[in-house]
Amino acid sequence: MRTNKLLLTIAALLLLVAAAASAGGTAEVTREGPTITVASKAWTEQLILGNMLLEILRAEGYPVEDRTGLGESDVIRPALHAGQVDMYWEYTGTTLLTLMEHDPVGDPDEAFDLVKAWDEETNNVTWLDYAPANNTYVIMMRQEDADQLGLETISDLADYINQNPEAISFGTNDEFYERQDGIRGLEELYGFEFDPDGVRFMTTGLTYGALREGQVDAAVGFGTDGRIPAFDFVTLEDDKQYFPVYNPAPVVRMEVVQAYPELSDLIEEISALLDGETLAGLNQRVDIDEEEPEDVALAFLREQGLIEF
Structure with a gap:
């Protein structure tokens, strides 16, 4: 019994040493x-x-x-x-x-x-x-949809919505939608308006899932969020530098x-x-x-x- 306990102890110590050797933080000062x-x-x-x-x-x-x-x-x-x-x-x-x-x-x-x-x-x-x-605010779309519509910039999106006013549904939180430095200001600078009947309000964290599941066509997100590449989204270039960096x-x-x-x-x-x-x-x-x-x-x-x- 003592031999087994000793062997288990030695094995545990060897595992700890191996883990420490493979991890960072072991370099000499x-x-x-x-x-x-x-x-x-x-x-x-x-x-x-x-x-x-x-x-x-x-x-x-x-x-x-x-x-x-x-x-x-x-x-x-x-x-x-x-x-x-x-x-x-x-x-x-x-x-x-x-x-x-x-x-x-x-x-x-x-x-x-x-x-x-x-x-x-x-x-x-x-x-x-x-x-x-x-890592600023971004307007996201599914890559497939953006490619199909030829949309690469927010100006492209604005032009498309002006020609097709009800075509794009949009996911955002209600505060950011109403703020002058949010979507309202974005619409003013780029000269378009999301169809109010097509806006879906949700917390920002839920916009990724809504876009992925096809509940909206575009949504607000954050530029370096890992879900953007994971869900095959594309972010439209803010070509008029509206969002703060x-x-x-x-x-x-x-x-x-x-x-x-x-x-x-x-x-x-x-x-x-x-x-x-x-x-x-x-x-x-x-x-x-x-x-x-x-x-x-x-x-x-x-x-x-x-x-x-």
Whole structure:
């Protein structure tokens, strides 16, 4: 009996060692300097992005502390300013509209320049290069339908609806439909109107299922949602830049950048790889395929040749 228990204990320890060896977070700390505390918000995309930072820093020998899943901006920001958090991914539109109380901006470069200058001057915080992915509002359609109708942009959709006023049913939540910076403003800028009898009101999270099941022909969603590629949807290009941009970018305390001057180039290699299609695909692996965010992040860095172990 004792022999069996001993064998089981040894087997369990070997499994733990093997698991640790195959997982991230085991690289030796070789850099001298302050520990870098990495935070993130608590939802899929943010957990993936936060773990990318953790894993590439670990692989390069930086001392790191994991605070991913800490909370939303109203939790992370005070911690960042107090020096309890050193780095996290934020969205340009979130800072611009919520923290700066600035008017919406549809140009990604303009939005980035505004938030970077404001944070450096006000909070001793800097922004590294933003990712091309844009997690803003989007108008989605089923790929097959959009291809059949020849619709690639919101202008295309507007022209089609003006010629066929009752042809397109639309799924949205009621608040966003009525807001001047929501669908009403979109209709005004593009010069069309969804048929009021064809609008179906639901929470934003349900628009994906309604579109997939054919209950509506178009719907509002978010640009990097994993259900877009999973359900074979297409997002119509916002060719008049109506919706504010929400590009994710690493936000870092200036003290950390000064302590590790080479850090920016390292992390910006990740940003450059994250276009909308790529980030939506990574989100899909977690939300649809049920992989763990940290596993998806580590696998992506390995696939891109950014880390080797």
